[in-house]
Amino acid sequence: MILKPIPIKNSLSADKIIVNNVNHLHFAVLLQKQNSTIPQMAQIEQPLGRILSMLGKGYLHLLRVKLQHLDIDRNYYALVLIAGHEGEITQQELALLLGQDKVSIVRVVDYLSEKGYIKRIKKPDDLRKHRIILTDKAKLAIPEIQQSFKEINKLALNGLSDSQVSEFTETISKIKNSITENIKSI
Numbered sequence: 001m002i003l004k005p006i007p008i009k010n011s012l013s014a015d016k017i018i019v020n021n022v023n024h025l026h027f028a029v030l031l032q033k034q035n036s037t038i039p040q041m042a043q044i045e046q047p048l049g050r051i052l053s054m055l056g057k058g059y060l061h062l063l064r065v066k067l068q069h070l071d072i073d074r075n076y077y078a079l080v081l082i083a084g085h086e087g088e089i090t091q092q093e094l095a096l097l098l099g100q101d102k103v104s105i106v107r108v109v110d111y112l113s114e115k116g117y118i119k120r121i122k123k124p125d126d127l128r129k130h131r132i133i134l135t136d137k138a139k140l141a142i143p144e145i146q147q148s149f150k151e152i153n154k155l156a157l158n159g160l161s162d163s164q165v166s167e168f169t170e171t172i173s174k175i176k177n178s179i180t181e182n183i184k185s186i
Contacts, residue, residue, distance in 0.1 A: 048175070059152060066148045072115050075108050076145045079117060082132055083142045090129050091120075117141070 064073050081097050082089050089097075095105035109132060112118045117138040120130040134142070157165050 059156065062152050062155070063148055066152065067145065070141055070144075072112070072117065075112055076148075078108050078112065079134070079138055079142060080145055080149070082118065082134055083138070088131050088133055090123070090131060092129065094132060112138075 060074070063076060067076065078094060078098060081094060085093070091102075091105055091109055094109070095102060098105065098108070100108070109118065109120065109130075113120060116135055118132050118134055120132060123129045123131055157168075160168070
């Protein structure tokens with residue numbers, strides 16, 4: 001990780017801005033003096049979606065670094081979901097669990113199939129549907145992926161009490177439900 005100070009404009013009364021440029025992700029941290037003020041323009045409220053997106057990107061980056069020896073760089077959770085369904089699930093069921101459309105799930109399945117982690121098998125009772133099964137390669141990777149989730153979750157939640165984690169989880173769930181309800185009403 002390379003951290004380098006960047007000069008800032010005189011209008012910002014802050015010590016420095018540090019940019020972490022890793023894998024084309026740019027995270028900026030503004031380190032303010034205790035009693036300094038930021039000009040009104042810099043105090044614009046960020047959209048919640050952007051904040052959550054940045055958290056997601058950071059989380060995925062940590063996951064990719066931890067699992068860089070695997071020959072995949074995404075769709076780890078899809079593998080865990082497939083494993084959680086005894087290694088057999090249809091594409092449609094996986095799409096519902098991941099909250100993705102048919103086109104997106106085809107890309108996920110194609111990617112994991114090309115990498116040798118899953119196989120598509122036509123269902124004998126309905127040839128339009130495909131079962132997705134894990135390969136031995138995936139079965140070996142799943143415990144490590146699950147352990148990586150636990151370790152990164154622990155790292156991300158470091159310093160929070162059990163009640164704060166519980167409140168955070170409840171709050172995120174309420175936000176998700178609120179957004180889902182608003183989408184349904186459109």
